[in-house]
Amino acid sequence: MPKSNKKICSARLVAEYAAFACELSMEAGALLKRAYYRPRSISHKGPIDLVTSADIASEKLIVGKLKKKYPRHNILAEEREEIISDSAIRWVIDPLDGTTNFAHGYPAFCVSIGVQCDGVAIAGAVYDPLRNELFSAIAGRGAWLRKKRIHISATKKLANALCTTGFPYDVHETGKDNLANFRRIIKQARGIRRGGSAALDLSYVACGRFDFYWEMKLSPWDTAAASLIAKEAGAKVTDFSGKPFSIEKKEIAAGVPALYKEALALIR
């Protein structure tokens, strides 16, 4: 970390940012939960890429509160233009991860808020309001589900692994659609789930519900919080060539180190 940012990224401030990320994700999650039980208004960003009024309302709540508390920080949120300043701190927000699920009334979605200092992940919160599950992490200090420390599973082989993935929104138009990877993994693993929320998929790797996750064509807000949560819980988190993951990369593989190599060899 550059000297000038030592103060702004001190352990005390990082803990403060982490607590605020948790608070905001829970508040926005409560808003999503209320909206989930009401009639939903849905529009299209692409043929199968949806946005609902809840995505917008959740983001408005989070960004409004962030701007009030930290007016100088950078903010990258999915549904609006990036707010760029000279601060070292950047908040990376997915106000509703799992919009397709939400729009169809399928109960698997969350709010995801990651915090970076000079481009490095320092804290993250992922909140699932329907299960009241808050996943969080602080870099170098660990990951939690609610107040309990979490760790990856003890699974050793792909044959015993429950895996998860997702498919890109351009799946109708492209051959680079993840289906060949899906086929290779399902032939060797115990099973695959397609949850529909990248942030929950990664958080579930962190707490041992899944053993391996991979996905292509993601955006920074999908992975900013939960890639840190998975890493802090002991997962190996890389791109498809095994190089360290960063949220600017579009592809991610995350899993239990013992079987990660075996799984990654099947992913292109």
Ligand code: IPD
């Ligand atoms: C999507 C979800 C989904 C993943 C997509 C993401 P959204 O985010 O995380 O699981 O497969 O690639 O874009 O659109 O619901 O915020």
Ligand code: CA
């Ligand atoms: Ca998302």
Ligand code: CA
């Ligand atoms: Ca979203």
